[in-house]
Amino acid sequence: MTVDYSELRRTYPQLISADQLYRICHISKRTARRLLENGTIPCIDNGKKTHRYQIRLDDVIDYLVRRDRPPLPCPAPESATSEGEAEGSPDDEQRQACCSSRELRAYLEAIWADVPDAVSRAQASELSGYQPASISRWIRRGRLTAIPYMGHYLIPKSALIESMLAKYRGDPKYFSRKLSAMIRAASEDNNT
Numbered sequence: 001m002t003v004d005y006s007e008l009r010r011t012y013p014q015l016i017s018a019d020q021l022y023r024i025c026h027i028s029k030r031t032a033r034r035l036l037e038n039g040t041i042p043c044i045d046n047g048k049k050t051h052r053y054q055i056r057l058d059d060v061i062d063y064l065v066r067r068d069r070p071p072l073p074c075p076a077p078e079s080a081t082s083e084g085e086a087e088g089s090p091d092d093e094q095r096q097a098c099c100s101s102r103e104l105r106a107y108l109e110a111i112w113a114d115v116p117d118a119v120s121r122a123q124a125s126e127l128s129g130y131q132p133a134s135i136s137r138w139i140r141r142g143r144l145t146a147i148p149y150m151g152h153y154l155i156p157k158s159a160l161i162e163s164m165l166a167k168y169r170g171d172p173k174y175f176s177r178k179l180s181a182m183i184r185a186a187s188e189d190n191n192t
């Protein structure tokens with residue numbers, strides 16, 4: 001079932017505020033702020049106290065489409081597949097869109113092989129696709145291990161990989177675009 005978003009396009013301008021975002025998505029202000037800060041919905045953050053975010057309406061519609069799409073089932077173990085199921089069935093395509101935590105870990109270790117063993121907050125943000133503010137918040141809340149070093153934090157690469165795996169095990173609507181792309185690439189690598 002596809003939803004027609006033409007009414008949203010007629011009602012709202014191309015650039016909207018965070019207040020308009022939480023009304024459109026029917027979410028709390030706190031959830032809207034989290035989605036903007038962790039990069040789930042791309043935005044321009046000017047750092048002001050009021051009218052801080054500028055959000056493209058197209059990005060909000062993309063988020064709504066992703067959010068309302070039913071989650072893809074993970075692959076069934078080979079032994080659980082029925083003998084009568086034909087190869088190339090529609091479910092095969094959905095199963096290929098998923099990968100195990102072990103496969104994702106191997107993929108991340110491979111693509112980050114040249115990355116130093118400890119990275120800065122900015123580098124962690126670039127690698128993961130989440131905003132630097134999100135990385136800082138994870139460190140403060142103890143969700144991401146970091147080592148204080150000369151007024152900054154160094155994040156072990158292994159801790160960043162564990163954090164990405166924890167995100168992967170969570171709700172897909174909180175995946176950054178980069179994490180989603182890495183999951184797709186890991187599943188494609190595994191299926192080839």
